[in-house]
Amino acid sequence: MKKCLQRTYMGIIFIFLYAPIITLIVLSFNKSKTRAKWGGFTTKWYIDLFKNRAIMQALYNTLAIALLSAAIATVIGTIACLAMTRMKKRDRAILMGITNIPMLNADIVTGISIMLLFISFGIKFGFGTILIAHITFNIPYVILSVNPRFKQLNHSIYEAAVDLGCTPVQAFFRVVVPDIMPGILSGFFMAFTMSLDDFVITHFTKGPGVDTLSTKIYTEVKKGIKPEMYALSTIIFVSVFIILLAVNLKPEKKEK
Amino acid sequence: MSRKYLAAPYLLWALAFVLIPLGMIVYYGLTDSNGAVTLSNILAISSPEHRKALYLAIGLSLISTVLCLLMGYPLAMILASTGMGKGAFVVLVFILPMWMNFLLRTMAWQTLLEKNGVINNLLGVLGLPPISIINTGGAIILGMIYNFLPFMVLPIHTSLSKIDVNVVNAARDLGANGFQVFFRVILPLSIPGVISGITMVFIPALTTFVISNLLGGSKILLIGNVIEQEFTQTGNWNLGSGLSMVLMIFILVSMITTFITDKEEA
Numbered sequence: 001m002k003k004c005l006q007r008t009y010m011g012i013i014f015i016f017l018y019a020p021i022i023t024l025i026v027l028s029f030n031k032s033k034t035r036a037k038w039g040g041f042t043t044k045w046y047i048d049l050f051k052n053r054a055i056m057q058a059l060y061n062t063l064a065i066a067l068l069s070a071a072i073a074t075v076i077g078t079i080a081c082l083a084m085t086r087m088k089k090r091d092r093a094i095l096m097g098i099t100n101i102p103m104l105n106a107d108i109v110t111g112i113s114i115m116l117l118f119i120s121f122g123i124k125f126g127f128g129t130i131l132i133a134h135i136t137f138n139i140p141y142v143i144l145s146v147n148p149r150f151k152q153l154n155h156s157i158y159e160a161a162v163d164l165g166c167t168p169v170q171a172f173f174r175v176v177v178p179d180i181m182p183g184i185l186s187g188f189f190m191a192f193t194m195s196l197d198d199f200v201i202t203h204f205t206k207g208p209g210v211d212t213l214s215t216k217i218y219t220e221v222k223k224g225i226k227p228e229m230y231a232l233s234t235i236i237f238v239s240v241f242i243i244l245l246a247v248n249l250k251p252e253k254k255e256k
Numbered sequence: 257m258s259r260k261y262l263a264a265p266y267l268l269w270a271l272a273f274v275l276i277p278l279g280m281i282v283y284y285g286l287t288d289s290n291g292a293v294t295l296s297n298i299l300a301i302s303s304p305e306h307r308k309a310l311y312l313a314i315g316l317s318l319i320s321t322v323l324c325l326l327m328g329y330p331l332a333m334i335l336a337s338t339g340m341g342k343g344a345f346v347v348l349v350f351i352l353p354m355w356m357n358f359l360l361r362t363m364a365w366q367t368l369l370e371k372n373g374v375i376n377n378l379l380g381v382l383g384l385p386p387i388s389i390i391n392t393g394g395a396i397i398l399g400m401i402y403n404f405l406p407f408m409v410l411p412i413h414t415s416l417s418k419i420d421v422n423v424v425n426a427a428r429d430l431g432a433n434g435f436q437v438f439f440r441v442i443l444p445l446s447i448p449g450v451i452s453g454i455t456m457v458f459i460p461a462l463t464t465f466v467i468s469n470l471l472g473g474s475k476i477l478l479i480g481n482v483i484e485q486e487f488t489q490t491g492n493w494n495l496g497s498g499l500s501m502v503l504m505i506f507i508l509v510s511m512i513t514t515f516i517t518d519k520e521e522a
Contacts, residue, residue, distance in 0.1 A: 006334045013331055016402065017349070020364030021356050023374065027367070035367045076266050083263035095263060097515075098270045101278075104455065104511050106463035108480055109500050112487055113277030116284055116497070136273040139266065190351075197354045199466060204487065217359045221470065225363065233356050240355040244348055 077142030111204035125207030149183035297498020317461035415449030
């Protein structure tokens with residue numbers, strides 16, 4: 001009885017979370033151009049999508065920014081975590097406080113604050129400004145997932161490696177990095193996802209002519225969204241779903 | 257050992273792109289377009305239209321936060337108790353939707369909620385009266401819950417899974433019934449998660465301009481919409497910054513609350 005109730009409740013929440021996604025997938029096969037009507041099944045939008053240069057450019061920008069910002073944030077964040085292991089408690093607390101600012105701050109405030117900075121220093125808005133903004137809000141995700149790994153790290157292993165003749169750099173890459181790798185990977189993955197899904201901060205830091213998928217969709221909202229957009233997001237969603245499923249099911253099988 | 261100097265790149269980055277930009281908001285918020293110091297940008301919050309937008313935003317985001325808590329807490333408990341919460345499953349369920357663009361997901365609710373939308377058609381088939389919440393505060397609340405529910409569930413789930421099973425068992429052995437175990441053991445121990453969940457839902461809900469834009473029609477203006485328009489349409493950065501400073505007071509309060517509970521936990 002209790003289990004049944006629990007299952008039903010989970011089911012309802014699941015429907016709530018995924019109903020819009022299913023709607024979008026259905027719309028991507030809709031022959032009619034408006035959202036409101038079902039005009040029959042078609043795969044036309046999936047073919048048109050690859051001919052639409054504006055969408056392809058936006059996709060390229062989105063992926064490039066997500067990849068670059070996540071990678072740079074991972075490097076800066078991991079190095080900062082390494083530094084924190086040798087810091088005094090008070091210094092570490094200050095650094096973690098600074099790290100929490102972009103996490104807890106409202107996106108709109110983060111966005112306009114960076115926009116005002118660029119305006120004041122006369123920096124031209126474009127790809128670079130979006131990238132800087134994304135790195136800024138991605139670093140905290142990396143730090144928060146790498147830092148716990150450093151705390152669990154057994155420090156004597158590093159010292160043993162140095163005693164046995166490794167240089168500190170060698171010891172870091174051969175001993176420490178493999179140990180903290182899961183944290184680095186999940187930090188990178190979180191950062192990549194956040195960058196991909198961001199609209200608000202990009203909205204304030206982008207220049208005219210440079211669009212990511214989010215900003216492109218936002219300008220299309222008033223005119224009506226192009227069905228190719230539904231097709232593209234369906235492709236992205238389904239491929240990520242398959243990848244995540246494959247990655248997550250594998251280790252479980254091994255355990256059995 | 258000079259290892260701590262490795263923090264320099266991050267510190268410089270944070271200084272340049274987190275701290276100085278926040279200072280810019282304060283600078284613009286406290287000056288007028290000629291650069292003279294003024295409080296008028298901040299006091300502008302008390303004008304009727306701005307005050308209405310602020311109160312509406314506070315009201316809608318409070319309702320959404322409470323509903324998120326009521327929906328999310330049982331969900332977090334189920335996830336923690338069935339062991340399904342261990343590892344990848346939770347992440348899979350809650351992070352996966354983020355790969356479908358946030359604007360499109362929110363837009364899809366329009367299709368679902370419209371007068372002749374999917375939900376009303378379903379209700380019609382079941383012989384129930386149609387609902388019309390699109391372009392109302394109700395639709396905005398729904399959009400807020402939809403977008404921010406994961407931020408409530410994940411921290412509560414984290415603090416629930418940290419609770420030692422033996423503590424719960426001890427309470428049972430000592431004669432506590434289900435309600436007593438929940439209210440006197442589980443709930444108090446999960447408070448840090450609840451507080452961080454509340455701030456992580458309330459702040460983005462309070463400051464959103466996208467959800468109100470997409471689901472509230474163009475008639476409902478929240479404080480986020482007002483600020484966004486000052487920056488992208490009117491071009492009055494000083495006023496926009498002043499109003500943002502008012503929002504930052506709310507953010508500051510929630511940051512301090514989180515800090516205090518964080519410290520107690522540690």
